[in-house]
Amino acid sequence: MECAIEVENLTKVYGDLKAVDNISFKVKKGEVFAFLGPNGAGKTTTVEMIETIRSPTRGRIKVLGQDVKKSTKEIKERIGVLPQEFISFERLTVRETLKYFSNLYKKHIDIDEIMDIIDLKDKENELYMNLSGGLKQRVGVAIALVNDPDIVFLDEPTTGLDPRARRDVWNAIAGLKKQGKTVFLTTHYMEEAEYLADSIAIMHRGRIVAEGTLDELIQKYGKRSTLLLKGGRAEEAAEALKENGYDAEVVDGDVEIKIVKRDAVLDILFYLREKGISYREVDIRHSDLEDVFLNLTGEKLAEET
Amino acid sequence: MNPKIIATDFVASLKNYLRNRGTLFFSIAFPVILILLFGAIYSSGGGGSYELYVKNFDYENGMIIAGMMNDSIAGNFTNFYDAVYAQLNGTGVVKIRIIKDSEVSSRKELQDYVESKKLKSVMVIPENYGMMLGLAIANENATLAPNVTLMLDQSEMQRNSIIISVISQFFGKSNLIIAGGENFMRFNTTNIVQEKFDYIDFFVPGVIALTVMTNSIFGVIESNTKFRKNGILRKLLTTPFTRAEWIMAKMLFMLFMSFVSTFVIIIVGMAVWNLNVHFNAYMFILIISGSFAFAGMGMIVTRFVKDEETAPAAANVITFPMMFLAGIFFPLEMMPSFLQVIAKFMPLYYVGQGLRDAMIFGDAAGALANTIVIFLFAAVVFAIGVAVTSWKEE
Numbered sequence: 206m207e208c209a210i211e212v213e214n215l216t217k218v219y220g221d222l223k224a225v226d227n228i229s230f231k232v233k234k235g236e237v238f239a240f241l242g243p244n245g246a247g248k249t250t251t252v253e254m255i256e257t258i259r260s261p262t263r264g265r266i267k268v269l270g271q272d273v274k275k276s277t278k279e280i281k282e283r284i285g286v287l288p289q290e291f292i293s294f295e296r297l298t299v300r301e302t303l304k305y306f307s308n309l310y311k312k313h314i315d316i317d318e319i320m321d322i323i324d325l326k327d328k329e330n331e332l333y334m335n336l337s338g339g340l341k342q343r344v345g346v347a348i349a350l351v352n353d354p355d356i357v358f359l360d361e362p363t364t365g366l367d368p369r370a371r372r373d374v375w376n377a378i379a380g381l382k383k384q385g386k387t388v389f390l391t392t393h394y395m396e397e398a399e400y401l402a403d404s405i406a407i408m409h410r411g412r413i414v415a416e417g418t419l420d421e422l423i424q425k426y427g428k429r430s431t432l433l434l435k436g437g438r439a440e441e442a443a444e445a446l447k448e449n450g451y452d453a454e455v456v457d458g459d460v461e462i463k464i465v466k467r468d469a470v471l472d473i474l475f476y477l478r479e480k481g482i483s484y485r486e487v488d489i490r491h492s493d494l495e496d497v498f499l500n501l502t503g504e505k506l507a508e509e510t
Numbered sequence: 511m512n513p514k515i516i517a518t519d520f521v522a523s524l525k526n527y528l529r530n531r532g533t534l535f536f537s538i539a540f541p542v543i544l545i546l547l548f549g550a551i552y553s554s555g556g557g558g559s560y561e562l563y564v565k566n567f568d569y570e571n572g573m574i575i576a577g578m579m580n581d582s583i584a585g586n587f588t589n590f591y592d593a594v595y596a597q598l599n600g601t602g603v604v605k606i607r608i609i610k611d612s613e614v615s616s617r618k619e620l621q622d623y624v625e626s627k628k629l630k631s632v633m634v635i636p637e638n639y640g641m642m643l644g645l646a647i648a649n650e651n652a653t654l655a656p657n658v659t660l661m662l663d664q665s666e667m668q669r670n671s672i673i674i675s676v677i678s679q680f681f682g683k684s685n686l687i688i689a690g691g692e693n694f695m696r697f698n699t700t701n702i703v704q705e706k707f708d709y710i711d712f713f714v715p716g717v718i719a720l721t722v723m724t725n726s727i728f729g730v731i732e733s734n735t736k737f738r739k740n741g742i743l744r745k746l747l748t749t750p751f752t753r754a755e756w757i758m759a760k761m762l763f764m765l766f767m768s769f770v771s772t773f774v775i776i777i778v779g780m781a782v783w784n785l786n787v788h789f790n791a792y793m794f795i796l797i798i799s800g801s802f803a804f805a806g807m808g809m810i811v812t813r814f815v816k817d818e819e820t821a822p823a824a825a826n827v828i829t830f831p832m833m834f835l836a837g838i839f840f841p842l843e844m845m846p847s848f849l850q851v852i853a854k855f856m857p858l859y860y861v862g863q864g865l866r867d868a869m870i871f872g873d874a875a876g877a878l879a880n881t882i883v884i885f886l887f888a889a890v891v892f893a894i895g896v897a898v899t900s901w902k903e904e
Contacts, residue, residue, distance in 0.1 A: 258747040259903040278750060286748040291741035296529035297522060308518040309749040332529070348745070358748075 208267075209234045209356050209387040210255060215264030217250050224250045226411035227264070232404075234355075237378070237388040239402035241395065241494065243504070247411040248391045249289055252360055255389070256286055269355055282311055285354035287345040289361045289391075295334035299325055299344055302333055303351055310352035322384075323347040323377050339370025346377050357381055360391045375400055395494035407498060414501045419494070426500045427492030432470055434460040434477075436485025445480050446473065464489075511755050519751075519759035520766075527767070537771055541721045542778050548839070549710045549783045560669050562604040563632040565620050566591055568639040569611075575640035590640060594680075603676050624661060624702055631673050632661040632702070646694055658697040665784070674699070710783040714775060715865035716838035721771045722800045723832065723858055727825050729764050730808030734899075735818040744903065753901035761805060768801045792868035792877035796884060800861040803888035809895030832858040857891075860884040 210232035217225040225247045232238040240248050253259040255266055257277045266273045268280045293302050300316060307313040320326045323343050328336065333344065342362055349357050359378065363371040378401055381388050392398055398405050399419055406416045415422055434442060439455045446453040451473065452463040464470060470489065477484070499505060527533055566572075572589035587593035595606045609632075614620045624632055636656050646654035660677060662670045681695040688694055737743045746756065779785035807828060815824040833839075835849055836858035842850050853859045864880025867873040 253744075253903050256748050258744065281748060281750050284748065286745060288741040288744040288748070291745060293740070293742065293745075294522060294526055296526040301522070301525065305518055305522050306745075306749065309515055309746075309751050311750070352749075 207234045208232065209236075209269060210238075210389065211265075211267040212251075212255065213265045215251065215254065215266060216262050217247075217254060217259070218262045223411050225254070225261075228408075228411075228413045230406050230413060230416060232356075232387060232389060234387050235382075235385055236403040237382050237390060237401050239398035239405045240389065240391045240408060241393070241398045241405055241498075242408035243393055246393075246408040248393075248408050249360055251408070252358055252389065252391050256284060256358055257281060282352065283354055284356045284358060285349035285352060286358045287342075287349045287360060287362055290364070291345045292341070293333050293344060293348065296332055298330050298332055299336070299347075300329040302344060303347060306348045307351040312353060313351055314353040316351070319347050319350050322350070322380055324373075337370065339366050339373050342366060342370070342374050343377055346374065346381075350381075354386065356387045356389060358389045358391075361393070362390070363392070363394065363397060371397075395498070399494055405494070407494075407501060409498075409502045409504075415497065422494065422497050423492050426497040428463075428496050428500065430464045430492065431490045432462040432464055432473060433488040433490060434462070434484040434486075435488065437483050442477065442482045442484065445477070445482060449476060460484075511752070511758060512750075515751055515755050516759040516762065519756070520763050523759070523763040524766075527763075537721065537725055537767060538774055541717045541771060541775050544717050545710070545714060545775060545778055546782060548713055549779075559603055559605045560631065560673055561607050562598070562673060563607045563609055563624075563629050564595070564635070565609045565614055565632060566635040567637040568635050571638065571640045575644060591635070597680060598676065601676050601680075603672060629661075629702065630663040630666050630669060633677070633697075634659040634661060643694060647688055650689070652689075652692050652694045652696075655694045655696065658695070660697050660699045661702045662699050663702045670699075708783070710779060710785060711870045712841060712866065713839070714779040714783075714785055714787075715869050716862045718772050718775050718797070719800060719858055719862035719865055720833060720838050721775065722768045722797055722861065723804045723829060725767045725771060726764050726801045726804035727808040727811070727829060728822060729767065730760065730805045730895075731812055731821045731825055733760055734809065734812035735816060735821045738816065739818045747901065747903065753899065756901070757896060757899065761802065764801050764805055765798060768797050772797060787869050788872050790868055790877075792874070792881050793865060795881050796861055796864045796868065796877075799881065799885045799888040800857070802892045803857050803861075803884060806888065806891035806893070806895030809899050810891070813895075813898040813900075832856045836862060838862055857884060857887050860887070 208231045212231070213229050215225055215228050216223065228251065240252065242248050250259065254261045255268060255273065257268075257273045257280055260274075269283055271280055273280060294305070297305065299320070303316045303319060307316060317326070320329055323346055325340070325343060325347060328340060333341065336344065346357075346359065346362065349359065362378065363374050366374065375397070378388060378390065382401075382403075388401075390397070390401060402419065404416070404418050405422060406413050407422070408414070415426055417425070439458055439460050442460050443453045443455050446460070446462060451469075452465075453460055455461075462473060474487070495505070527537075569589070569591055572591035575590035576588055576593070587596065595608075598604055599606050609620070609623065614623045620632075620634070623629075635658055639656055639658070643655045646652055658677075658681075660674065662673070664670070677697055681693075681697060684695050685693055734743075737746075776785070776787055780787065808825065811824050811828070812821050815821045835845075836853050836856040837845075838858065842853055842859075845853070860880045860883045864877050864884060867876035867880060
């Protein structure tokens, strides 16, 4: 499949700090690519180099087959960007704002069409400053679409939004993919990547530490699923399971059993009934990106989400 | 450069501006308030007595006339004219100031003197006035008596009417005593046509210069720091908007603002304070050069102070001293000489002074000199400002 973005050996150095340390990756056309990592990992620096607005120290970037150093002007016409923490002109209405940015490009699509896609039609005459946080971000996404771009860059599009507003922005982003646009999403929210992304690159301290689809990453770097037994005689249960060859241990008064095969869960429960060991409730925990990240870096992705 | 992009940004700036009451206040209402306030403070010259200058070409003959007059007019004075002066001073409304023969000895000299001293009211007693008056009385023919002339500045209507009424009363009383009321002593009035400059004439060009400075410096600082913080600059970097188009759009808007403010200030000055303005090319070049110079300074400030809160404070460090030391509110002559020297290093001084020369004094040479200084300064500072304005992230 053709590549929307190709990054090779990209490095950005500030003094002694290697903000981006020799990274390479590819983004396929038409996919939602999530660039996941904690704040300060070098995500925005990388994205801005791809967007042509920051010069790399070393390395090569191709956007839509064109070199960013040589074809800056052409690339700018074909990408749409929502920068991190973007706040638009306060005293322009939604329609005026879209018209403003639309006028900057040679190619543009109908503003009404964009407002329909992003669901802004009933707010078109509201001043930007009077919109809620979620609406502002949706206007930001809409602005990124005015030139009918081939690639849409969204840098932390839901930071600071409440769950409801975040969900609305996610739906808007999911809509872009349906339109066949390549979406480059930068985020430190793992749910965002899980919900939206076709492929994910995990960035940590200037390097890409893992890359792949969600399933691939979890399979490779995630913990195995865990069966949890709560209540009852935990020590006794753990002993009995270990005797039978299961990987079981007591954590905080609960028994945690690592599951290798899916049907092992039933075997364990039958086995416990045979032995007459009781428990209050049972729970199965799956591995997620948070585990993947913790596993890869020994650090938590975000203090809170 | 794409004119459509520049026009788009200009229109957006204008809408943003018109919808913001704060900026609207500071760029339009504030200078207007300044003019009304300071104009009122300095124009309250009313009350008290008015100086009436007297040029008497017949003073030496006053002694002879005193002998001819009865005591009710000359009183204890040996010179008839001293008696007249004393009577007029006695009204408490006018204060007689004698123009000495050593200062003025002919009509031609009188004209120059009145102009150079910017006198507002002068009474002229012609040669041989006393003799002719005496002759008229003796022949009982009032037409033989010459006129005393009152030269009055036409713009001082209130002052003039008071002086005229004092002189009329005095002459009326004198005529009653001399000849039962017939008009032997008469006066006519002539206009003193001279441009006189009030504080407001001094102040209005200064306020225009000040407004151009604050609009330009703070306009640039706002668009550079606020838009940087809001991510608008970063967003624009990713679009085909070029640096040249951006600077052009912002400058056009700033020039527009400068001219709107100037226009409003002049209209208020004319309507309220009777300001008399000459419109000429210097005025436009000065305002344009000033806008570019101060915009360039704003660009340089935001190159080094990027924070939205501290950048305006840094700009205040530059604008505040200029506001008070560049001869905007008070004439430079009122300040100690070392401050006068300092003022000559301030661009605002040249804008203010140049505007004064161009708009008010009609002093083409002065306007040209100031225009050249500020034009060259603007060219250099704006070029530096453009050079340090980065259109890329670092």
